[in-house]
Amino acid sequence: MIIARIIPTKSPMYKSISKWAEKLDGFLQWKPYHWFAIWVLMLSGTGAQQGMLNRYSYWNMSQAGIGLITLLIVTIIIAFLLRKNQLSFDNIDLKPAHLFSHFVLAVVLFMTGWGWLNGDYLTAMKSFLPYVLAYGSVLLMYRINLDEIPEKGYQPGKIYILFCLLLALASSVLGVIFDDPVISTASMVYAPFLLVILVFPEHKRHIQRIRIYPIFIYAMFVSVRVPWLLIPLGILFFSLRTYNYFRYNIVYPTFSVDHD
Numbered sequence: 001m002i003i004a005r006i007i008p009t010k011s012p013m014y015k016s017i018s019k020w021a022e023k024l025d026g027f028l029q030w031k032p033y034h035w036f037a038i039w040v041l042m043l044s045g046t047g048a049q050q051g052m053l054n055r056y057s058y059w060n061m062s063q064a065g066i067g068l069i070t071l072l073i074v075t076i077i078i079a080f081l082l083r084k085n086q087l088s089f090d091n092i093d094l095k096p097a098h099l100f101s102h103f104v105l106a107v108v109l110f111m112t113g114w115g116w117l118n119g120d121y122l123t124a125m126k127s128f129l130p131y132v133l134a135y136g137s138v139l140l141m142y143r144i145n146l147d148e149i150p151e152k153g154y155q156p157g158k159i160y161i162l163f164c165l166l167l168a169l170a171s172s173v174l175g176v177i178f179d180d181p182v183i184s185t186a187s188m189v190y191a192p193f194l195l196v197i198l199v200f201p202e203h204k205r206h207i208q209r210i211r212i213y214p215i216f217i218y219a220m221f222v223s224v225r226v227p228w229l230l231i232p233l234g235i236l237f238f239s240l241r242t243y244n245y246f247r248y249n250i251v252y253p254t255f256s257v258d259h260d
Contacts (some may be wrong), residue, residue: 001251003242009249021246031082033253034089035236038078039071039229040219041106041135044183045113047225048127051180057225064228071232074112078105092143106135130174130183134190137167138214144207151204158198165194186221190214208257216255 007014046067050057081087087101110131114124141164144156168191175184193213197206223229237253244252 001241001245003245004251014246017246021243024243024247029083030079031089032079032236032240034082035075035079036215036219036233037089038075038109039232040215040222041109041131042071042074042113043067043222043226043229044131044218045110045115045124045128047113047182047222048110048131048180049114049124050225051182052123052127055179059227060225061228063226064231067226067228068232070112074109089139089142092139094140094143102135102139103132106132127178127180130171130178130180130187133167133171133174134183134187134218137164137171137187137190137194138218140164140167141207141210141214144211146204146207146211149204149207154204154207156197156207161194161197165191165198168194182221182225186218189221190217205257212253212255212257 168187172184172187
């Protein structure tokens with residue numbers, strides 16, 4: 001981190017800012033780490049609609065103003081649910097009611113990004129299918145609790161991982177059929193991470209990667225059509241890293257895993 005070079009941990013300024021950072025602890029109750037997934041889900045709908053109207057839509061900033069305002073409103077509502085523990089992305093429960101709540105969340109966010117006032121709901125739900133398959137594939141990997149598995153020797157159920165892989169591949173195939181290069185390519189890039197777990201299941205770092213990189217992969221591909229998504233993503237990412245550096249002297253969120 002550049003900030004670590006400018007303000008090293010032993011400097012008086014670091015100690016001063018560290019004390020101030022303690023006041024931000026309450027902000028974590030709003031689960032800001034989960035906002036990345038919320039934003040990608042919602043803006044997937046916006047990108048899908050733009051792709052339907054113009055298959056070659058690329059780097060479109062025309063909806064940035066209203067889009068960012070809508071994103072802020074949706075984030076406040078979802079953050080309130082997260083704070084009340086009425087919704088969780090951690091250690092996913094496979095109970096039907098829990099999975100159904102996430103399906104409803106995905107529908108609402110995607111349709112909000114698509115635009116509720118657009119009357120072509122049949123087309124919207126068809127476009128939603130590959131995205132919900134991709135979401136399910138990523139979400140189910142959060143059922144694995146990283147705190148409870150060893151560094152080596154972990155053997156995840158191969159049928160479970162294979163199911164997630166099939167969801168990702170189905171998402172990519174449907175993306176090709178529906179002529180959506182964003183989701184088809186993103187899911188195909190994500191799928192090899194699941195394949196690695198099937199072939200080399202004994203290392204914890206493979207599970208760590210499958211919980212880190214998918215959100216980044218889908219966010220970057222969605223940003224090809226909705227580039228203003230990079231604005232809140234960048235602000236949140238670097239704000240959380242700065243907070244964790246001054247609060248706990250760690251670099252988080254990060255794309256690195258142990259032993260890399």
